[in-house]
Amino acid sequence: MISGYLITKSWNKNPNIFSYFWKRILRIYPGLIVSILFSTFVIGPLVSSLDPLEYFKNIDIPNVLIYMATLRQKYLPGVFSQNIYPNSVNGSLWTLIGETTMYIVTAVIGLLGIFKKKWFLLIFILAEIILYNIGIHHFNENEIRCMYIIFNVNNVTYYLIGACYYLYGDKIQYRKDIFIFALILWIISFGTEFFEIVSYISIPYIVFHLAFIPTKYLKTLTERGDFSYGLYIYAFPIQQTLVHLFQNNITSLKLFVFSYPITFLFAFLSWNLVEKRALQLKKYFVSFCFIIYSKTKSKT
Numbered sequence: 001m002i003s004g005y006l007i008t009k010s011w012n013k014n015p016n017i018f019s020y021f022w023k024r025i026l027r028i029y030p031g032l033i034v035s036i037l038f039s040t041f042v043i044g045p046l047v048s049s050l051d052p053l054e055y056f057k058n059i060d061i062p063n064v065l066i067y068m069a070t071l072r073q074k075y076l077p078g079v080f081s082q083n084i085y086p087n088s089v090n091g092s093l094w095t096l097i098g099e100t101t102m103y104i105v106t107a108v109i110g111l112l113g114i115f116k117k118k119w120f121l122l123i124f125i126l127a128e129i130i131l132y133n134i135g136i137h138h139f140n141e142n143e144i145r146c147m148y149i150i151f152n153v154n155n156v157t158y159y160l161i162g163a164c165y166y167l168y169g170d171k172i173q174y175r176k177d178i179f180i181f182a183l184i185l186w187i188i189s190f191g192t193e194f195f196e197i198v199s200y201i202s203i204p205y206i207v208f209h210l211a212f213i214p215t216k217y218l219k220t221l222t223e224r225g226d227f228s229y230g231l232y233i234y235a236f237p238i239q240q241t242l243v244h245l246f247q248n249n250i251t252s253l254k255l256f257v258f259s260y261p262i263t264f265l266f267a268f269l270s271w272n273l274v275e276k277r278a279l280q281l282k283k284y285f286v287s288f289c290f291i292i293y294s295k296t297k298s299k300t
Contacts, residue, residue: 001204002211003099004106004162011110012166020110023282024103027229028071028096030278031270035233036068039089040076043237047244048078071096080240084248092236098152102159109163118167121160128157129200161204172208179209229275230267238263 011020040059045052058077067074073090081087114120132153165172186202189195239259243250250258 001158001162001207003102004159005166005208006162007103007106008115008163008166011106012115015110017107017111019282020107021103024100026278026281027275028100031229031275032071032093032096032233033068034270034274035090035237036064036073039073039237040064043089043241044076044079047080047241048076049081050078054078071100080244082248083240083243085240085243088236088240090233090236092232098155102156105156106163115163115167118164121164121167125157125160125164128153128160129197132157132196157200158204161200165204165208174209174212179206182206182209225268225271225276227264227267227271230270231263234266234270235259235263238266 007024010023014020044059045055048055050058055077060074064074071093073093075087076089079087079089085091109115109121182202182205186198186206189198189202239255242255242258242262
């Protein structure tokens with residue numbers, strides 16, 4: 001949902017297809033590559049059930065690179081094999097495929113001019129909500145493929161709602177009374193057949209209302225960098241490492257308390273040493289495109 005807002009904003013500020021995807025690549029890949037390499041060559045040999053020599057002998061480097069290119073973390077030999085959630089090095093990365101798919105969808109919507117026809121986007125969201133509710137109440141929950149489709153329809157809907165919050169930003173009023181009403185409405189809908197419908201209305205307003213509240217602490221934190229992506233790509237392997245070290249004997253609360261400061265440290269380093277520097281390459285692509293355009297124009 002927040003991605004829908006931010007990515008739509010990015011497209012509308014500069015609807016150039018090449019620049020748009022270059023920015024997405026710079027935001028996703030550099031930090032991810034370093035995270036996967038760290039998991040593979042640092043965490044892996046330290047926690048694997050194999051000795052380091054056997055571990056490196058059994059790593060399939062070409063597959064690691066292929067998985068990296070497709071935004072996934074490959075199974076590593078003997079790593080986390082005894083954990084409660086076994087063999088998964090970075091289980092959070094599955095969401096990146098859906099995220100990048102929506103980047104493509106956003107570009108297609110932009111190229112088709114649908115962002116200029118905001119009413120069309122609202123109709124599409126309404127159709128998705130209807131489809132989701134029909135599916136959630138009529139499909140057999142044991143039909144995994146159907147549930148997968150329903151789940152993705154739900155994700156796309158929230159993403160596009162986020163896009164609409166950007167497009168209609170000048171018409172949306174963030175007021176405390178509306179926020180409280182939306183929150184109460186959402187809470188009392190728990191366990192009712194209207195929960196999904198109410199969620200589509202209440203959750204976006206609650207989230208964006210909180211996001212736009214000026215908070216001194218958050219402002220100070222965001223001025224130091226954007227650590228959200230680093231938290232995302234390092235949280236899972238760090239938590240798995242702690243579970244391994246505690247031999248599965250750790251509560252959820254302790255896991256959070258121990259993992260958060262470590263993860264935040266890695267997120268801080270990732271932003272300052274990798275992500276921020278990679279994002280500085282945006283301007284070089286723009287300069288390159290300008291040079292190519294100038295030379296093409298001069299020939300004509």
